[in-house]
Amino acid sequence: MVWIQKRLIATVVFVTLLVNVVVASTVMVVYPARLWAFELSVSLTLSTGLAILLTAVLTRQAHHTARLAEELRHMVNRDRLTDVATRDGFFGAMEAAPRRSGVVLMIDIDHFKSVNDTHGHLVGDAVIRKVAQVLRENCRPQDIVCRFGGEEFVLFLDGAEPDSGAFMAERLRRKVAQAATCHGDDLLHVTVSVGGAVKGAARDLEAAIHDADTALYRAKQTGRNRTIMSWSDPPNDGPNDGSASGPNDRPPPHLWMASA
Known part of the structure; x- marks a missing residue:
């Protein structure tokens, strides 16, 4: 200007x-x-x-x-509902630095259709805004949080290694489960399923998103409310109650964010 x-x-x-x-x-x-x-x-x-x-x-x-x-x-x-990146914003930022490496996370709100059916679409919008807020507040400025479509988000954890990316994915899952959306006098809680994949400097972004989406599908199929990374084996336990499964609760020594 x-x-x-x-x-x-x-x-x-x-x-x-x-x-x-x-x-x-x-x-x-x-x-x-x-x-x-x-x-x-x-x-x-x-x-x-x-x-x-x-x-x-x-x-x-x-x-x-x-x-x-x-x-x-x-x-x-920027997405009007959540003020996180749109798909265009996400891909534009990634295309500007195609050799960025890190971890891609695909995050989907569990049983979101039942939220809309039970409480209405305005409450559904409030839930999406709340989840986006939790994701945004628990990421660094250089990370990218994007509303990929509907109740699904994609995150790029810039420079993250597999162990720190897995820890962060589980941390985000727990943070969302702990958060609440106000609905009249009630507090509405939702959970998310998370899939992750590594995006290396020489790796195509769409391939990493595909692998993260496949891991997300596995998380959905094995009980929801859980984190699965593309390089790890799927858990064989029952539905996750949010208290046990996922990566070790202790952050790796080189983790770039403080633990919860």
């Missing part, structure tokens, strides 16, 4: 000088020499005043255009 304004002002100044030269030349041709001083002062004052007015109008228009462009970028890159 600043460089546009500077370029605009420079253009107006150039045009003003050019117009003043033309005005001065015209006055000297049209009027006798004895009237030059008066006519030049009047003409140049008017042309300069018009240039200043034009600068103010164009600057205001540039500010308005820049604001509209920023709002459009926000609409494209």
